[in-house]
Amino acid sequence: MSTYSLHDLDQIVIDSLASVDALGTTEEFRERENELEGKRSPFAILQKTLGSLDADGRREAGARLQNARAAVRSALDAKWIVLAKAERDATLERDRLDLGDTVVSAITWPAEAGHSGLVASTQRSLEDVFVGMGFTVADGPEVETDWYNFEALNIPPAHPARGMWDTFYVELGEPETVLLRTHTSPTQIHLMEHAVATNSLPIHSVMPGRCFRRDTPDARHLATFHQIEGLVVDRGISFADLAGVIETFTRAYFGPDIESRLRPAYFPFTEPSAEFEITCTICRGDGCRTCSQTGWIELGGCGMIDPAVFEAVGIDAGEWSGFAFGFGIDRCAQMRHQIADMRALIENDVRFLRQFA
Amino acid sequence: MKIPLSWLAEFIDVPSDIDVLRATLDDLGLVVEGVEHVGAGLEDVVVARVEEIHAIEGADRIRRVIVTAGAEPVEIVCGAMNFDVGHHVPLAPVGAVLPGDFVIAQRKMRGVVSNGMLCSGRELGLGDDHGGLLLLDDQPGVTPGQRLLDLLGIAPDIVFDISPEGNRPDAWSVEGVARDVAARLELSVREVEVAEPNGAARTDTFATGSIEAPDLCGALLVSALRHVTVTDSPRWLQRRLEMAGMRAVSNVVDASNYVMLELGQPTHPYDAARVAGRHLGVRQARPGEALTTLDDTERVLGQPGRGLGDTGVDCVIVDGTDAVIGLAGIMGGASSEISPSTTDVLLEAAFFAPMVIARTSKRLSLRSEASSRFERGVDPTLAERATARFVAILKLTSPDLEWLASPVRAIGSTPPIPEITVTQANIDALLGTHVPVADAERLLTAIGFSVQRRDDVLTVAPSPARLDVRAGIAGRADVIEEIARLHGYRRLERRTPTWPTPGGLNERQQLRRTLRDVVIGLGGYEAWTPSLGSDEDFDLLHPNVPRVRITNPLASDESVLRASQMVGLVRAWARNAERGLGDVTLFEIGTVVQHPATVTTPREARGGVDGASLVPLPSENERLMILWGREGDDARTAVAAWSVIAERLRLLDVVVRTSDAPRGWHPTRFAQLVDRETGVAVGSVGEVDPDLASTLAPSGRTAPRLAVIDVDIDVLADSDQVRRRSSLANVPSRFPAAAVDLAFVVPNEVNAHDLAASLRSASDLVESVELFDVFRDDSLGTGVRSLAYAIRFAAADRTLSESDVADARGALIAAATSWGAVLR
Ligand SMILES: [Zn+2]
Secondary structure (H helix, E strand, O other): OOOOOHHHHHHHHHHHHHHHHHOOOHHHHHHHHHHHOOOOOHHHHHHHHHHHOOHHHHHHHHHHHHHHHHHHHHHHHHHHHHHHHHHHHHHHHHHOOOHHHOOHHHOOOOOOOOEOOHHHHHHHHHHHHHHHOOOEEOOOOOEEEHHHHOHHHOOOOOOHHHHHOOOOEEOOOOOOOEEEOOOOHHHHHHHHHHHHHOOOOOEEEEEEEEEEOOOOOOOOOOOEEEEEEEEEEEOOOOHHHHHHHHHHHHHHHHOOOOOEEEEEEEEOOEEEEEEEEEEOOOOOOOOOOOOOOOOEEEEEEEEEEOHHHHHHHOOOOOOOEEEEEEEEHHHHHHHHHOOOOOOHHHHOOHHHHOOOO | OEEEHHHHHOOOOOOOOHHHHHHHHHHOOOEEEEEEEEOOOOOOOEEEEEEEEEEEOOEEEEEEEEEEOOOOEEEEEEOOOOOOOOOEEEEEEOOOEEOOOEEOOOEEEOOEEEOEEEOEOOOOOOOOOOOOEOOOOOOOOOOOOOEHHHHHOOOOEEEEEEEOOOOOHHHOOHHHHHHHHHHHHOOOOOOOOOOOOOOOOEHHHOOEEEEOOOOOEEEEEEEEEEOOOOOOOOHHHHHHHHHOOOOOOOHHHHHHHHHHHHHOOOEEEEEHHHOHHHEEEEEEOOOOOEEEEOOOOEEEOOOOOOOOOOOOOOEEEEOOOOOEEEEOOOEEEHHHOOOOOOOOEEEEEEEEOHHHHHHHHHHOOOOOHHHHHHOOOOOOOOHHHHHHHHHHHHHOOOOOOEEOEOOEEEEOOOOOOOOEEEEHHHHHHHHOOOOOHHHHHHHHHHOOOEEEEEOOEEEEEOOOOOOOOOOHHHHHHHHHHHHHHHHOHHHOOOOOOOOOOOOEOOHHHHHHHHHHHHHHHOOEEEOOOOOEEOHHHHHHHOOOOOOOEEOOOOOHHHOEEOOOOHHHHHHHHHHHHHOOOOOOEEEEEEEEEEOHHHOOOOEEEEEOHHHOEEEEEOEEEEEEEEEEOOOOOOHHHHHHHHHHHHHHOOEOOEEEEEOOOOOOEEEEEEEEEEEOOOOOEEEEEEEEOHHHHHHHOOOOOOOOOOEEEEEEHHHHOOOOOOOEOOOOOOOOOOOOOEEEEEEEEEEOOOOHHHHHHHHHHOOOOEEEEEEEEEEOOHHHOOOEEEEEEEEEEOOOOOOOOHHHHHHHHHHHHHHHHOOOOEEO
16 A cells, blocks of 8 residues: 655645546546545545644644645546546547438338327227217317316316315416316317307217326326217207117127116206216126126216306307217227226236237 | 115105106216115024134134024134124024125035134124124124124115205205105195103293394294203114214204205204303394304304405304304304203294305315205294104103293394296296196195196295295296206207308307318327416416416416416426437427416406406417427428418418527528518427427427427407418419529528519419428628529519510519629
8 A cells, every 4th residue: 555644635626636536437437446545545535644643633633634635536526527428429420320311221120019198099980980970170279277277167166066176276377277187078168159250050979089187196086087078969869869879889899788777867058968878898788897786877967958068168059969989989988898907007007008909 | 965765755755666766866966876685684583692613723713603593503613703602693594694695605624614604894794894793782782693783773775876966955854855756646645643741830931032133033933852862863763864964963063954854944952051041142242252062173253254255244042141052054162062951942933044054164174064965045933843852762761851832933034035927928938838837836845836827827835845936037946946857857848949140150260170171180299288287387488477377276386377378388298208209299289378467457356255256367379389399390391381280271471480499499491471561470490499399208208499489369360460362263374484593692681582573473473382491501791682483473474585584583583682692
């Protein structure tokens, strides 16, 4: 081991700073850091000799040593930034490619099929069923105002029904005016407003999309989820038409032995309103744990457009009538594929994705 | 709302088959969430007196106990230790069947025969106490041999847990549910027993009441009850409250709760001696006024809340000195609560405006059984009958009470009861099913609506218990819903409508599908990454950029709406890489947002109270991002993939143009995808910045090159911004084509696509131009590289002559020369 003396401290600092300055690469930096400033540095070695000094001497020498070491440390830190940047710049320079020069025919692909997300493929099958029934498909924004998500749907501020939806509000405008849509129903309002503005009624559309609910995710619910909403506004539309559309859809999507039934429910934007249930797809109606032995599972809500909604969008309820329905896309996927834990849908594990088309 | 069958049976003759009742309730929209059998399996359990207790040799956890429950002493082996000789405990003798079909048999333990079981509260389904036997000594009149059910006054019962819908304020009571069932099953509803005022003095000689806020309080009835004895309620009544999910407190409080559950009218009893001036007034709270409610919490009132349009209106009950003593319709104050020494009671029965109760309850996060009823709308005419019922119930345990004559009545404004016209045609048109008006009249009358029928026209006034029924055309829908509900949704017809317009997807939706299919064909796995992320993740790509923030996030890592899918996708790759499955291509089609402050013309939409203002909204942008985590892939893979996508979408001419990389992208391996003519960028290709990749990679691992494509679907869907190839067919030439390779030394600044486009348009004979080799070497000179193109010449009408080819070749070389390119 080299021997150092406190008398040489100034020289040691000068030598150390020179060594730091001479470091050429981050690799060299890592190799030499310890001997310049770390446990193997002159400062660490000198530290151990302080014990032989008297108290005053120890204090004074200790302070000098600390300052000297700190000077080297800060030189090292500055050097690291310089070296790292230089190396990154050099690497990036070596990497430089003019991507316009890519010779596409020289690129080869592994022969591997990809896979659609389960939600996307479920949405697509649902859309296909409704398109076959004569529906068009409409999209809508995910960030909405309270007017579209609530008020135009006959849910005024402080209406107890707002409690039916746990809402994420957005920090824009007055409190609680901007929000993440809690359902796809606001797209109904956009469609109806547009149809009124362009004088283009009737409407026969389905509206799939991503929705948000302020709810801790568990095996059955996700805070982000997908719904599909249906809207028909036309002349002479009745509850019988609604029930018929639900029934046709149910058999077309779930299979001919799956039936639907309606039972009274409450939604502020439809009157009469109904919850629709379908034959349990697990037990085919015999009763099982999933359906609480009833043979039926709840799929979604529906009803005749409430006159208050027509009024909000400026449609003459004397001339036009209509119905709406909505249900969860993820829930359909869950039921069809018997997914035990919905959280698998957002984990993006390739072993999960690989199982589907 | 939990309703014991025995309670319901006081109003109607319930069907003997419980499943029929359950199905009827469900079909009426009174959804049964659960049915619980209580007190079943206790028929055989008797009261036993402990006579002797002996230790069993070699066993310190069980003892031999002799009890009497009739003539003969019974020997039992028992593990509980919480009793002594002389105590009374429940005994399940041999042959008894306890809840859960648990059959008691004779058993032998450590040589001792046990002839039954002494039971804990939990074993009997009478509570959660499992610490020892249920001790019965404080039950009045406890006698060995007595049936436990008789001692406790318990009859086996069935409790229906019903969840009424939001538009059914009437269904939050036993009577309301009974009325609905009666209407469907055509039963009659029995009236409950009520009391009459029996005091000689008028109420106003003892107490007064007033409404100062008629818009907040529609009706106030103040009754004075004198000489009240505060004690426990009868055991059966306590039991009913417990089955309904409430706790028994004292006979006065219990009577109030009982009437609320039974009829739907919340009432509030005050200790008259503790109400200054024996006056109950109703007014709006002044800003800053405070009240300590029954739950011992101080509430500051009259403060505007965060709720939209919440100006801070609270309705309060005040005493004769105008001091606040209760939060109207929600919770009473601690200062005037009933105590064991109370002798005179003031009973408040009122109607409060639903919206005010809803707002206050939400703002103070204070919900009570009363507030949840008032905010839905309590029958404004119910106060008298509810008070009379309260007195009848209280008299059971306080027979000497005196109810002073002529209770004090104050009137504010109550919602008007609308008059609604419903015709046969209205019913048939809305339901699509013919339900005769005569049936409709019968069904509506049965739920308390007053109906007049003239031919095919009904004039309907809804029951005051149904404040949800509106006026006019909306009210007509409400009434027809009631008709449909009581008639039975399952009896309504079904018809599949048709219309003359075809269904289908619009171009945008077809484009989205095509994109997805192409990327899947390229080996992509579709991911779904979070729309909400953390500030830290946002800062990785967009430091110091205004972001769209959630006001009430569930967690800080879900508080900002994403502005890019990159971090989410890299994380999804990293999670797979962690499991050794990083050799994968992931993609996502989804929405990203921009804060309106960062956009030139922000999206705006109606919002705020009545939708009266224009509110700036985040701009939403649908994008496709693909990320290659496969070893060996790099930005060139992304370029090749893009060429497949562009080909599949029939894009006319999109150039891969190197440019400055935004943060998060590899600075020297980045290019924009630009429509040559419009100059619009449809997306980007490149790699993830290696620093970002190593930040997000699983710890201890070096990230491979992560190639990326990011495409703006909004731009892609707009053919004005990104041009498509013509849809007109071009029949290829039948004559032989001539193939020529041309290699040029080209300045680095010249884009290979630009040069190719120039070559393509230099001669009419060009059939195709394709880059097939790039060569860089110092021997070529500095700042240049060699680009070699394979070119095909053809003419539609002839075989090309040598001079045709030579002329065309010359034209192409000339075109290249104009870019500074030199033929090699
Ligand atoms: Zn089932």
